[in-house]
Amino acid sequence: MDKIQVEKKWNQLWNEQKVYSFDEKDVDNKHYVLEMFSYPSGAKLHIGHWYNYGLTDSYARYQIMKGKNVFQPMGFDAFGLPAENYAIKTGVHPQDSTFHNIAVMEEQLKNIGAMFDWDHEIITCSPEYYRWTQWLFCELYKHGLAYRKKAPVNWCPSCNTVLANEQVIDGHCERCDSQVIKKDLTQWFFKITAYAEELLNDLDKLDWPEKTKAMQRNWIGKSVGGEIVFTLADGSESFKVFTTRADTLFGCTYVVLAPEHELVKRITTAEHLDEVNAYCDEVAKTNEIERLSTAKEKTGVFTGAYAINPINGEKVEIWIGDYVLASYGTGAVMGVPSHDERDYKFAQKHGLGIHRVIKGATPDVDDSLPFCEYGVMVNSGEFDGMTSEQGRVAVVEKLAEKGLGEIKTNYRLRDWLVSRQRYWGAPIPVIHCPYCGEVLDENLPVELPYDVEFKPDGTSPLAKHEKFIHDVTCPKCGAKATRDPDTLDTFVCSSWYFLRYPDAHNAENPWDTAWIDKMLPVDKYVGGAEHACMHLLYARFITKALRDMGYLHFDEPFKSLVHQGVILGPDGNRMSKSHGNVVSPDEYVNNYGADVFRCYLAFGFKYTEGGPWSDDGIKALNKWLDRVERFALSAYGDYPTTSDFGPAEKELNRVRHITIKAVDADYPEFSFNTAVARMMELVNAISKYDGQKVKNAQLYRETMDDLLKMLTPLAPHITEELWHQTGHTTSIVVEKFPVCDESATKASEVELLVQFNSKPKARITVDATLAPAEIQQIVLADAKVTELLNGATPKKVIVIPGRLVNIIL
């Protein structure tokens, strides 16, 4: 068969007849399968697209055959920096290049032969979509979850533009390689931290890869400790430190404030002023990457001021040091050199005191300093003898009595910075009024103007657009006002797209609540692991926020998640232009067809692992599919038939049903490689019996039908062609998956391994239905076994029916 022609033919027919469109009436039986949508780049589909979309489609096709009403939409995450950079370089407008790329990519995606429901397609850069992204922003704002504050951002001094975190590679600009600096700008944030606790707790409910859940837990970084109040020695002011080790408080010999701490300016003594100012200036200049480097020496300077340790009244020096982060906890820490690695180094360098207050709980614990484990409190007054676990609570509680401490939970998670000084994104729907301040513009969409200039001069094209920025009045008071010049992070667009798909053409609302309550959550979500702490976390947050606003009534967007592995270049490195190891699927698809290519991706890798690309096996899959074709045609050809059902027929039938059982278990697990292997075994069995021993054409044909059905999720075009060539008139796509006949899978006799002291010694074939006691009797009576026993009496006999008999002497 000419696979390329066949694929064209069926693809077209399926699309015309909408063989597999979602049935909205049968929503109770829905199965929402979603692949992460992609950015419409100018390049063609790469192997990763095929791997994700092709094989997830196989999963979806399997679910259809199992009777599920599958919803599998597709769309484009179409805003983003590459199109804008392309515009700066070539002058081609992002809107033009993006829609062109989308048209090209749609065609390519259709070639895969996936059953995407294009009627529900969404494109995030179209005003019909982004008006609702802007609506989302407004809703978050109204509910206190969007706010503006001054914050440091990544700034490339050479490109004169703000960079996203992902564009900063080891502290350098990914485009021009110059060092990125920090710049303070007023930015919009989403208050994801309000959901930190729920985002953490609900992970337990999810059928997600453990490593992804672990990454999110890590990212959220919950830490339970205490806030402790230190008062200045002169009694004028106080400040708090956060610690998880209040049990070490008696060992505190100094405190350190972040250089940005608001107290620094007021408490520094005249004598130390120059030094402190110089240090703060220096810190402001160093970039964040350098500052956060663990390798860097712990620097700091003394402010000249003193504070009182509230637990014992001791006077301790107040230092500033750049290893203390202003943005975490209280921006101040206590220094306990005896029980903290960093504090120890800091104290040694600056000649600060070291008092041991924790002893190892057992004598054999290493007593060298710093001792950072939990132990038993010593030199701690009334707390002596308490364990660290008890003490870290007891000390805070004691202080709480005097109002000098409280139990406190901190999270590492920060609020989500969503402003971008870019053009190609959804405009932030806010108007700045000189009288009313920031005011939402709810006349949506706030459309991106088309006629903008792309110059890398540091100002976003939007900010320079006179009409967009200034031709606006305040919705509240009507005064002349200005628009917010920034656009939203593209992750905002992708944080809710799965909610829009089921109701993609709703012009009045972002969605119908009753409808998406039925359609969601997504039953199977498939995409790359690199989104663990970005998209997957944002989407969960937005879902929970919308739930609390009443727009939907479920807690989590993605019930079950699978990460496809990464297909690497043949050299084992990630495919990239700079490595020169990019393999294009086109050549293979053009030579062998989409089905062969998909089958090879299925067979050659463990799906969740991926691995280096190698095309050694692709010919083998081509050959194998040809083989399937030959057998299918021979079964339905001029085949001599009888109604015999002898041993050969029984055996073929057995393999057939074992295969059905195995493949039926493999597909839902994304275990495509073993599914193919099992089907190859069935073909081998057919080959073994074909035309020689099996004379029963009905069995042969039924077996062949089952094989084609099992194979159709992976090779839909070829199997559809064979299905029709063998006289069927329905579409195989909507056939039911074969059902395993358990009774047929059992052989009447089994070969058991006989072991002596766990070493294999003999093989005995017995009736498969025998009970262990009967097996033991037969085995011990066997001639070979009696010979090997040589008169000895076994101490013990272990019988595993269907497997082995182990005789212990």
Place this chain on the structure above:
RNA sequence: GCUGGUAUGGCGGAAUAGGCAGACGCAAGGGACUUAAAAUCCCUCGGUAGAAAUAUCGUAUCGGUUCGACCCCGAUUACCAGCACCA
């Protein structure tokens, strides 16, 4: 450093629940068919010893539990990924 993961032939990878390690395929070697090639079909294919039957070793390393361990437990090593001065 922390967290998670991985480690099985020449290669990609199997192994339900602790029960015959290496399924399935690739590569390699041999053979049939053919003038020849392609295609197809058959056989061999973890190491060592042996003509063979067979013996023996073997799932990163070391140890343990068990009649029996790729699988469970303890320690170690290497690699991959994410986070990384989070007090």
